[in-house]
Amino acid sequence: MVGLGVSVAVFALVHLSGDPVLLMVSPDAPPDVVTTTRHALGFDRPLYEQFGRYLGNALQGNLGVSLRMNRPVTTLILERLPATLQLTVAALVIAVVVAIPAGIVSAVKRGTLIDRLAMAGAVAGQAVPIFWLALLLIAFFGVRLRWLPVYGSGSLAHFVLPAVSLSTIIMGRLARLVRSSMLEVLGQDYVRTARAKGVGESRVLAVHALKNAAIPIVTLLGLQFAQLLGGAVVTETIFAWPGIGRLVVEAIFNRDFPVVQGVVLVVSLIFVAVNLLVDLSYAVLDPRIRTETA
């Protein structure tokens, strides 16, 4: 249902934005060239017919052919989706590795200088525009120190700058959420009981506190995954990363309808799948949810 809804919305929006044929031919083009091109691409057919044909093909895995590159959209997406997913997952891992410890330390050391520094960093991370940070990283690590490549993909080193840039989108928010969730949980009776029983502090934090604070954190990660896919548009453009973000940007500028529709459909389906996984993970993280469902 979500896929159908997205298909209708995207189809309507891209067709409302104008005639792609006029971008494909020059304004000087003789009228017969415009007419022939429009007919060859099927844009002279009624909209419902165009949509019906698109939907029928999409159900069979055929998302059409790129108007600009004349290659199957499915092939283009399959060529580029792995790069975007790799970058997104790498950014997510960096964000988790930095933000969760930072949030926990902030909560445990509440009100101290460490807490203030960590939260100031989190707010700064949220406030910094990603393109600006990316260019700073390029200037410093790429041009000045010459440690890391500044464009393209192909090695682990190529991941560092784009993944770090992309991770800042969620790092700050995640650290703040971990802190607040942990603060809430650390005041609970079962944490006090665990401490009273003589359980070590690290075990209290990891097993008793963090696990109970995990549901909002996992929910945020699920929602932010989609934001990272969106944020990848900027990152991929700056670092010439060969993902679907750049594919869709170029397609939008060229009114390459089939590519825009295909990418939006695939990304929305990924979003739905990730959120389904998040919902299912609740039962694993909190046995009470399993019991209530049963």
Next chain:
Amino acid sequence: MQTRRDLLKQAGATAVLTTVAAPLAHAQSRKATLTIALPSPPETIDPHQFRSVLSGSVINLMGEGLMVRDPVSMEIKPLLAESWRNVNPTTWEIRLRRGVKFSNGEEFTGESVKFTIERAITSKLNTLAKLTWPPSFGQEVTVVDPYTVRITTKIPDPLVPARLAAESLNMAPAKGLAEYKEKFVTDRFIGTGPYRLAEVAGTDRLVLEANPGYWGTKSPSPRIVWQVIPDAATRVAALQRGDIDVMLNLPLPLAPTVEGDPNLRVYAELSSLTHGILLNARESPPLKDRRVRQALNMAVDRQAIIKNLFNGRGQLLNTVTGRNVTNTFDPGPYPYDPPRAKQLLAEAGHANGLEIQLWQSIGRWTLAEEMAQVIAGYWDKVGVKTKLQVLEWAEYNKRSGASQLKDAFYYAFINGTWDASYTVQRFKPDFASFRYFDASGDLLKTIRDYEQTFDPKRRKELAAQALKGLHDEAVWVFLWQLEQLTGVSKKVKGFKIRPDDFIWARDAYVEA
């Protein structure tokens, strides 16, 4: 003591060593790969269905046309044609070069010419060639013998050699692409050019390697890599690191970074784009009056705009064609003279001022938004209250081409045939697009005569008359031609951007 025979042996050995060592030393002094970064990927590798100059520049390292423009003088020179002559006003005979083979081994013959022109112009494909040589002109190709063809047109057309020299008409093999006559080619490139396609990495990287069977002078760089890097700042960073050798489309604000690097240089070439503000003299009542159009020209200090907005990187345009185009003519500038502009407006009945709309499209041309604001400011000063309007590019392109924009709008034109007639023809009342001023009387007669005159001297005279007439009519507010900037490593030699913006990489290489 050395005998005569010993001396001869030594001399022979030296000669052999020199012969062998010279090219080796030459090769060792050059890097194997020239890497050029471009902002967007070539939209296709189809020999005839590309649109952008960037794509054409990549494709035409692998393909060749019958004629070619010299990268400096823009003269038409033979390439796959050896010679051509005008048999009568509607028939051209072309003798073809012998012994040329396509990269698939197929021989280049008259059949290749016939196939190419039919595929590029008379097929249903959406090709660039149809714009520079509309099918309505007629292009019937007769193969007289394997190395001679005749092209018959429906109307006398002195520009046939110029049209054949366009990169959109590079020759394709009749047998090798037979099944693609009405279809896109996406998986191969078969051409006669100095390079062949070695690797396509997605849409981000295209690797060309020297064509070992090339018939002509070999290009100096064994490999040319076209690398897509969309962001200009990243392209500059890659250039500074030495990852790439040339970065195309260097934005003006980043030029100082390149200039400040001791290993790099800014390569500036006057772009062929002619910038102007088109005035709707057909449908906007005040602009029907020539005096108002002239006043709008005199109200703008173009030199100040070029100096302050474009850092001096541009030259004044005084008519509808650029400086280097064949048969161009410079009638001299309209002076910056606000009092005279006010006087002309008063004489036209607008002593109390008038209101007009000025359109532009954001993101299409460098600093267009700022430029429109500055010009509106100049016009306001002489009593022309200017309302700025903005449109998204596709809609802007559609409305401007369909002659729907009122009263004035900003545009920049290429010249597809590199002849003044390409722009001058737009002012005929029967031209299909961009009709904002209809020439009439003597001016129209001059334009029509110019289009069908074959004698070069007479063509130049008629072009000058037409261009002077269009200047006097103030059909546009004539603006400028701007430099296009490229960031280049100082180790790169032989790299050139032709006056028509075509990237000339076939003579380029990188010193080791």
